[in-house]
Amino acid sequence: MLEKDVTIPEQATSSREPLLRVEGLVKHFPIRRGLLGRQTAAVKAVDGIDFEVYPGETLGVVGESGCGKSTMGRLITRLIEPTGGKVEFEGRDITHLSMGKMRPMRRDVQMIFQDPYSSLNPRHTIGTIVSAPFRLQGVEPEGGLKNHVQELLQLVGLSPEHYNRYPHEFSGGQRQRIGIARALALRPKLVVADEPVSALDVSIQAQVVNLLDDLQDELGLTYVIIAHDLSVIRHVSDRIAVMYLGKIVELTDRKSLYSAPMHPYTKALMSAVPVPDPRRRGLKSERILLKGDVPSPISPPSGCRFHTRCWKATEVCKTQEPPLIALKTGHQVACHHPENAPDQVPGQQVLAAAREAVELITPAKPESPAEEPSEAPAGDGAALIEGDAATPSEPAEESPKE
Numbered sequence: 001m002l003e004k005d006v007t008i009p010e011q012a013t014s015s016r017e018p019l020l021r022v023e024g025l026v027k028h029f030p031i032r033r034g035l036l037g038r039q040t041a042a043v044k045a046v047d048g049i050d051f052e053v054y055p056g057e058t059l060g061v062v063g064e065s066g067c068g069k070s071t072m073g074r075l076i077t078r079l080i081e082p083t084g085g086k087v088e089f090e091g092r093d094i095t096h097l098s099m100g101k102m103r104p105m106r107r108d109v110q111m112i113f114q115d116p117y118s119s120l121n122p123r124h125t126i127g128t129i130v131s132a133p134f135r136l137q138g139v140e141p142e143g144g145l146k147n148h149v150q151e152l153l154q155l156v157g158l159s160p161e162h163y164n165r166y167p168h169e170f171s172g173g174q175r176q177r178i179g180i181a182r183a184l185a186l187r188p189k190l191v192v193a194d195e196p197v198s199a200l201d202v203s204i205q206a207q208v209v210n211l212l213d214d215l216q217d218e219l220g221l222t223y224v225i226i227a228h229d230l231s232v233i234r235h236v237s238d239r240i241a242v243m244y245l246g247k248i249v250e251l252t253d254r255k256s257l258y259s260a261p262m263h264p265y266t267k268a269l270m271s272a273v274p275v276p277d278p279r280r281r282g283l284k285s286e287r288i289l290l291k292g293d294v295p296s297p298i299s300p301p302s303g304c305r306f307h308t309r310c311w312k313a314t315e316v317c318k319t320q321e322p323p324l325i326a327l328k329t330g331h332q333v334a335c336h337h338p339e340n341a342p343d344q345v346p347g348q349q350v351l352a353a354a355r356e357a358v359e360l361i362t363p364a365k366p367e368s369p370a371e372e373p374s375e376a377p378a379g380d381g382a383a384l385i386e387g388d389a390a391t392p393s394e395p396a397e398e399s400p401k402e
């Protein structure tokens with residue numbers, strides 16, 4: 001699958017007004033116990049994140065399961081109320097808009113969900129499902145509702161004759177197309193897609209990813225795409241935010257992230273991505289298997305949240321939380337001892353526990369002479385996460401239509 005060939009450089013983004021701006025966004029889910037339901041703790045699902053999304057770009061959000069990606073998506077679409085922080089859309093503070101005041105906003109901000117099976121009502125026809133946004137907003141499209149919905153079905157690669165059919169008559173990929181048609185019905189400006197292809201067969205994933213790409217060009221959409229799969233994120237994103245335990249640990253354009261990642265966790269994620277070309281496999285540098293589980297978001301580690309699994313951790317990582325700052329133009333990272341950038345707190349000694357946190361894995365030698373890779377691999381000391389971290393799967397090339 002080819003990558004998007006357009007990268008929005010920082011210079012281009014910084015001169016424009018963002019479509020979406022998020023500042024210090026927090027979501028803590030209370031944990032209640034006892035008869036009185038008193039709050040005893042909280043799941044710190046999103047714990048102070050800042051980012052901007054510019055018109056026409058795709059921001060990919062990646063991280064292990066439970067790091068807060070979906071919660072972030074639901075916060076920026078205002079499906080849930082934040083505990084703290086601010087969400088601005090087109091310069092307007094929408095953080096605490098009431099349901100009524102949010103209604104007109106819903107036209108501009110839409111969400112595509114992961115599971116095309118549970119997100120479509122099985123008792124409703126495709127026509128009813130895709131026309132629901134018009135009814136909810138009280139909008140009568142020009143040329144009539146049915147015509148318009150049939151055009152939408154065509155836009156997402158379905159037949160207008162599917163109008164009277166039911167969801168169970170469709171495959172997973174087709175159902176996701178129906179979900180996309182519904183999300184695009186009111187021509188939103190921002191679409192937040194939460195794992196849009198992870199429930200689909202690998203052979204179908206590329207078709208849906210390519211459809212999202214085409215629709216972005218055709219309709220001038222802005223995307224926030226959430227995924228745990230780095231090969232999907234790499235294909236669709238202009239810029240990428242890497243999340244770990246409720247925080248953004250690195251944020252930059254795709255090329256910088258893949259050619260010179262700065263956060264050790266990003267390296268860990270990337271080294272888990274298989275190299276599809278067997279001639280290039282041997283070029284992948286030594287990997288580090290991260291041992292240990294992701295800590296609980298109820299009581300995340302002090303200082304840098306990644307320090308309990310990081311092979312570079314020092315005393316300062318245990319005590320001081322590194323801020324997310326730009327160490328290069330357009331490349332933000334939250335790390336005291338980044339890779340591919342000057343050490344922020346030099347002269348510190350690596351903790352004894354940090355040496356135990358990882359295991360080196362040397363890749364097998366290639367069978368035939370290797371060619372130069374077109375883009376640098378993750379670099380020395382790239383890491384591999386054990387357990388249910390990124391489970392990369394390279395979506396297949398466009399295959400015959402489902």
Ligand SMILES: Nc1ncnc2c1ncn2[C@@H]1O[C@H](COP(=O)(O)OP(=O)(O)OP(=O)(O)O)[C@@H](O)[C@H]1O
Binds near residue numbers: 043072297
């Ligand atoms: N409604 C809720 N009540 C309590 N805890 C929640 C709720 N929703 C999410 N969480 C918790 O918040 C944390 C972040 O969850 P979230 O679903 O945002 O992560 P994620 O990165 O999207 O993971 P996944 O890919 O598995 O969905 C998890 O520990 C999750 O259990």
